[in-house]
Structures are given as C-alpha cells and as structure tokens.
Amino acid sequence: MRLRYGAEEEAFRAELVAWLDANVHGFENLRDNKRSSAYLTDEARAWQQMLFDNGWLVPGWPPELGGRNATPPEQMIYFEEISKRDLSRSLNPQGLGIVAPSIRDYGTPEQIERFLVPTLRAEIAWCIGMSEPTAGSDLASLRTRAEVFDDHFVINGQKVWTSGAHHADWCICYVRTDPEAPKHRGISAVIVDMQTPGIEPRPFPELSEATYLDFNEVFFTDVVVPRENLLGELNKGWALTQGSLAHERAMLWIDYAYLVERILENLVDLADRPGPGGKALRDDPDYRDAIARTYVDSQAIMLMGYRGFAKFMRGKAAPEHSLLKLVGSEVMQNALLAGSDALRAEGLDQDLMGPHLWRRGAWAAQWMRSFSGTIPGGTSEIQRNIIAERVLGLPR
Ligand SMILES: Cc1cc2nc3c(=O)[nH]c(=O)nc-3n(C[C@H](O)[C@H](O)[C@H](O)COP(=O)(O)OP(=O)(O)OC[C@H]3O[C@@H](n4cnc5c(N)ncnc54)[C@H](O)[C@@H]3O)c2cc1C
Secondary structure: OOOOOHHHHHHHHHHHHHHHHHHHOOOOOOOOOOOOOOOOOOHHHHHHHHHHHHOHHHHHOOHHHHOOOOOOOHHHHHHHHHHHHHOOOOOOOOHHHHHHHHHHOOOOOOHHHHHHHHHHHOOOOOOEEOOOOOOOOOOOOOOOOOOOOOOEEEEEEEEEOOOOOOOOOOOOOOEEEEOOOOOOHOOEEEEEEEOOOOOOOOOOOOOOOOOOOEEEEEEEEEEEEEEHHHOOOEEEEHHHHHHHHHHHHOOHHHHHHHHHHHHHHHHHHHHOEEEEOOOHHHHOOOHHHHHEEEHHHHHHHHHHHHHHHHHHHOOOOOHHHHHHHHHHHHHHHHHHHHHHHHHHHHOOEEEEOOOOOOOOOEEEHHHHHHHHHHHHOOOOOHHHHHHHHHHOOOOO
C-alpha cells in the first residue's frame, strides 16, 4: 500500500526524479564498508555539495541551507525516492542528520556561521561523544568531566562507541559541568576540535567485519576547549540529547520500510533453492511463514508510518514514531536472520542479491550488522519501556 499524493506533490517528485536521473550517475555506490562514518571521500564531498547547491540536501530547509522550503508531504516524497534508490546523502550521517540540526537549533550566530554550512557542504566531518563505559542507555549518568573556567573548559574522561572519531574534524561532546546538580541537570554539550592536544581516539573493529573500523574509545586528558564552543546553555545539555535523537528518528521509518521490502524480494528469490532435507525452501512451512510474516510486517511499518505522518500534519503528537524505530529495526533483523538460516553455511558468503542493496555483503554479515539498528538511539528494550510508559501509560 502506498500513499497517494496530489498533483503539486507529484510535480515535486517528477522534478526530483528528473534531477536524480540526470545527476546521480557515478554517485550511486558511495557507501564503503571499509571507511568510517566520518571519512569523506572526494566523491562524497562532491555529491553532498551538489545536493546542497541544488536544494536537494535537506529539502525542508531554506535554500541557503541546502533546501527549498519543501512542505512535509514533499519531504516524505524526497525520502521515499532517496530510500528507493538506496542513496546516501552523506558519508557522515551523524554530521548531516544530528549535528547540523542541533547547531541550527541551539547554536549561537557565530557557531551557525562557522559550522553549519561547512557541515552541510561536507567540508568538515563530525563524531558524537555521548556513550561512556558506564553510561549508555542511562546516558544521564555520564562522568566525563569539564571544569568550567571564565574563558575555557578543561575536559577529562572517556567516551566509547564514538563512530568515526579517528577521522572526524569535530565532536559534539557531552560532559558533566555541574557534578553537584541532579544528574540530568549538570550536563553540557561542547564542540571539540578533534586535533586538540590530549584527545586520543582508539578505533576498534566491529563484530561483523574485523577490518571495518568505525567505533572508537576516545580518551580526554586535560583537553582545553574555548568557552565559546559551548553549544546551548551551560548545564542544559540534556535538552540537546533529546533533540539530537529526535532528529535521528524523524523519518527513519521510510528507510526501514524500503529496506524490509528489498530484503523480502531477496527472500522470495531464494525460495526455489533447496532447503533442509533437499526440498525447495518454498515447500518449507517455516520459510513460508517467515516470508508471510515479513510481508505483513513491512505493510504494518508503512501504514504505521503514514498514520504517524497524518497526525504530525494535523499538529498532533505521534507516538507511532517510537514504535517505528523498534518495529523497523527488529523486522529487518528477523528477515535477515530468516535468509541466513535458510542458506545455512552458504549464508556466510552468499550476498544479498538485487539492485541497490543497503551495504552490500553476505546474509550472515548483514544480519550481524542489523544489530546497529536495534542498539543506538535507544535499544529495543529502552524503546519498549518508552512505549509502555509514555504511549500505553502503564505503571513503571
Ligand atoms: C552502530 C552503533 C553506533 C553508535 N554510535 C555512537 C556514537 O557515535 N556516539 C555515541 O556516543 N554512542 C554511539 N553508540 C552507542 C549507543 O548509543 C549505545 O550502545 C546505546 O546507547 C546502548 O548503551 P550500552 O551499549 O552502554 O548498553 P547498556 O546501556 O549497558 O545496555 C546493555 C543491555 O541492557 C539493556 N538495558 C539497559 N537499561 C535498561 C532498562 N532500563 N530497561 C531494560 N533494559 C535495559 C539494554 O537494552 C541492553 O540490552 C553506537 C552504537 C552502535 C551499535
């Protein structure tokens, strides 16, 4: 099922499709599993700048910020077309998707001038220092300390899971600036130059691919940061953490909806292969169930997404968005597991087939990677807590 749009919106789609058809050539496969999420290749910079210059980078924003003041339905069309083609807008997704909106919303005029357009034009790359060894889901218990002086901060502590820190130019680092205050109230966000003396990023590999280095531990020892790099108000950094994650979640479901559909097509393509006992997989009731379940779930994601969108358009709160992150990431994971199970040992080196696949690679590796959807931005368990308490109103 697909939402139908009006003539004006379809004209917007036609313009976008024509632009993509004319310009995307050579930029379709920017994603590179060997490079970190803050490593911007020349092609990636050129593509992001081209999107920016033509108002197709963040269509809902004004032209001077890489957009064209697109309406919400037009923005949805935009994300549909980008997801359908499996295009990356940026090779530094945390810079474009989280840092840029945070700076736009909380930055001083000087910070906006200094960082916003260079981030949007892929001139600089970012990492985000939130998680610590003892502060992940419970982010508010972070311990990295920033002592506050008249014109600077001095940071000491450790972050972990910091994607792309070894390649990033800048970091939005969440630090404790008031150790006496209740834990949510003593946190600030500071913009840190990753070249500052005292910062040591130590990259470490992912479970799914030993040669892929994106995660880092980052150690801060007496790191001096100018006071003007405070983002938002002192001790009010918690508001930014909530804003950052909301930006991340806003239209994520469209991507999940299209990814699940693509995995579903792949599951159907495997159905003629022999399964356990030599019979074709299509005759295996478990495999047929997995296909049917994935199909039903993919439709549910789409419908739930549309419902949330309709509420958003009427200015109402849309709890569907908490559900969509949970359901989208878990449905994708289950569908990848069904394919890996069906292929058994072959799943270790048989690639998912079909055009424009998200992060190419074998079924089993894709399944392992899919955990990257169910952990960051609030694990599945945390999402369930939020849904239970804030959506269903259940007691703690
Ligand atoms: C691909 C990826 C990229 C990431 N990038 C970054 C980054 O760039 N910057 C950054 O700062 N962090 C990043 N992270 C870290 C991510 O934000 C944390 O992994 C996440 O917040 C979970 O924290 P944790 O790993 O410390 O697990 P914990 O919080 O220690 O959780 C461990 C387990 O306990 C469960 N649990 C915890 N609390 C509760 C509760 N109250 N109720 C029920 N269950 C609970 C969790 O669901 C989980 O299963 C990234 C993670 C991944 C996977």
